[in-house]
Amino acid sequence: MKRTALLGVLAAVVVVILTVAQVRGMRNPHATASGSTAPAARPQVRLAAEGRLVAYPGAEVTVSSDSAGTIESLLVKEKDVVRKGDVMAVVKADDTLAALSEARSRVGESKADIRLFDTERKRARQLFEQEVGSKQLWDKAQRDLEAAQARLSSTAAEVRRLQALVEKNVIRAPISGTVVARFVDAGERITDGDPVITLADLSRTRVEAEVDEFDIARVGMDAQVTVTAEGFTKQWSGRVEEIPDAVISRRLNPQDPSKPIDTRVLLVKVALEQPTPLKLGQRVEVQIVSENK
Numbered sequence: 001m002k003r004t005a006l007l008g009v010l011a012a013v014v015v016v017i018l019t020v021a022q023v024r025g026m027r028n029p030h031a032t033a034s035g036s037t038a039p040a041a042r043p044q045v046r047l048a049a050e051g052r053l054v055a056y057p058g059a060e061v062t063v064s065s066d067s068a069g070t071i072e073s074l075l076v077k078e079k080d081v082v083r084k085g086d087v088m089a090v091v092k093a094d095d096t097l098a099a100l101s102e103a104r105s106r107v108g109e110s111k112a113d114i115r116l117f118d119t120e121r122k123r124a125r126q127l128f129e130q131e132v133g134s135k136q137l138w139d140k141a142q143r144d145l146e147a148a149q150a151r152l153s154s155t156a157a158e159v160r161r162l163q164a165l166v167e168k169n170v171i172r173a174p175i176s177g178t179v180v181a182r183f184v185d186a187g188e189r190i191t192d193g194d195p196v197i198t199l200a201d202l203s204r205t206r207v208e209a210e211v212d213e214f215d216i217a218r219v220g221m222d223a224q225v226t227v228t229a230e231g232f233t234k235q236w237s238g239r240v241e242e243i244p245d246a247v248i249s250r251r252l253n254p255q256d257p258s259k260p261i262d263t264r265v266l267l268v269k270v271a272l273e274q275p276t277p278l279k280l281g282q283r284v285e286v287q288i289v290s291e292n293k
Contacts, residue, residue: 045218045289045290046226046287046288046289046290047211047215047218047219047287047288047290048285048286048287049209049210049211049212049215049268049285049286049288050209050210050252050283050284050285050286051207051208051209051210051227051252051270051283051284051285051286052207052208052252052281052282052283052284053205053206053207053208053276053278053279053280053281053282053284054205054206054207054208054280054281055200055201055202055204055205055206055280056201056204056205056206058175059175059177059200059201059204059205060177060180060198060199060200060201060280061174061175061177061198061199061200062181062195062197062198062199063088063171063173063174063195063196063197063198063199064193064194064195064196065091065168065171065190065191065192065193065194065196066168066169066192066193067091067093067165067168067169067192068189068190068191068192069091069092069093069169069189069190070091070092070187070188070189070190071089071090071091071092071184071185071186071187071188071189071190071196072090072091072092072186073089073090073186074088074089074182074184074185074186075087075088075089075090076088076089076179076182076197077179077182078179078180078181078182079178079179079180080178080179081176081177081178081179082173082176082177082178082179082199083173083176084173084174084175084176085172085173086172086173087170087171087172088171088172088173088179088196088197089171089184089196089197090169090170090171091168091169091170091171091190092169093165093166093169096162096165096166096169097166099162100159100162100163100166103155103158103159103162104159106151106155106158107152107155107156107159110148110149110151110152110155111152113144113148113151114145114148114149114152117141117144117145117148118145120141120144120145121138121141121142121144121145123141124137124138124140124141125138125141171196171197173199174199175199175201176201177199177200177201177202178199178200178201178202179197179198179199180198180199180200180202180280181197181198182196182197182198183195183196183197183198184196200280202280203275205272205276205278205280206238206241206269206270206271206272207225207227207238207269207270207272207284207286208267208268208269208270209225209267209268209269209270209286209288210250210251210252210265210266210267210268211265211266211267211268211288212263212264212265212266213247213263213264213265213266216247216266218290219240219243219266219268219288219290220240220290221240221241221243222239222240222241223239223240223288223289223290224237224238224239224288224289225237225238225239225240225270225286225287225288225289226238226286226287226289227270227272227276227284227285227286227287228284228285228287229278229282229283229284229285230283230285232277232278236272236273236274236276237272237273237274238270238271238272238273239270239271239273240268240269240270240271240288241269241270241271242268242269243266243268243269244266244267244268244269247264247265247266248264248265248266248267249264249265250263250264250265251265252283268288270286270288
């Protein structure tokens with residue numbers, strides 16, 4: 001009987017202790033096992049911004065012509081995939097090719113003259129050494145040989161110059177990528193510096209978000225980002241990978257007409273964490289997760 005009474009007392013004590021602990025826990029839900037109070041989690045907010053899909057630096061290139069002329073052939077069309085060094089277009093260069101052919105002919109003539117004057121120089125020297133010919137004849141043959149060698153050097157330089165001009169008329173791909181824009185067609189006349197083709201490596205794209213300058217302090221590196229686009233039900237995730245040091249004027253007109261268009265923004269760069277069907281320059285909506293400061 002005594003043992004039963006003792007067990008009943010112990011059970012009652014345990015129940016009281018557990019009840020007191022539960023009441024304290026309800027009063028202070030952040031209390032830890034050691035009795036300390038855990039700091040409350042700082043609430044997170046989502047910053048809304050508009051942006052567009054862009055290529056990484058160096059992943060989009062507009063190729064221009066280095067010379068004026070007529071497009072003789074255009075070997076690519078939009079959406080074609082090319083490799084670095086592939087020929088994409090050729091500018092007609094008939095005059096330059098004719099000049100190059102003439103210069104090459106003069107190179108052949110100069111080489112023939114060198115062989116002739118070298119033979120005459122050797123003969124004049126031999127005659128002089130045999131005391132049959134004169135020193136003046138030997139000197140003249142030497143001068144003729146040196147003049148022919150100088151003409152060869154000059155003409156060879158002209159050939160290299162003309163070859164470089166011809167090569168400029170062959171427009172090659174500076175990077176591997178996809179043809180996203182074509183500005184000319186075969187038969188069109190272009191001038192030096194006119195754009196011909198735009199190439200882009202579509203595997204190297206990211207989002208450029210225009211964050212209002214008043215929200216700059218709430219954007220942090222590696223912040224999680226959600227990207228959506230009109231016409232797509234799917235959303236894509238990303239992270240902030242670059243925060244510029246300067247604000248600029250807004251580039252995109254806001255879709256909300258109530259928003260001002262003359263505000264200053266920070267072009268925050270967002271790395272996408274999965275491939276998307278978005279097109280270069282396509283407008284997107286961005287939600288950046290940030291701590292409420």
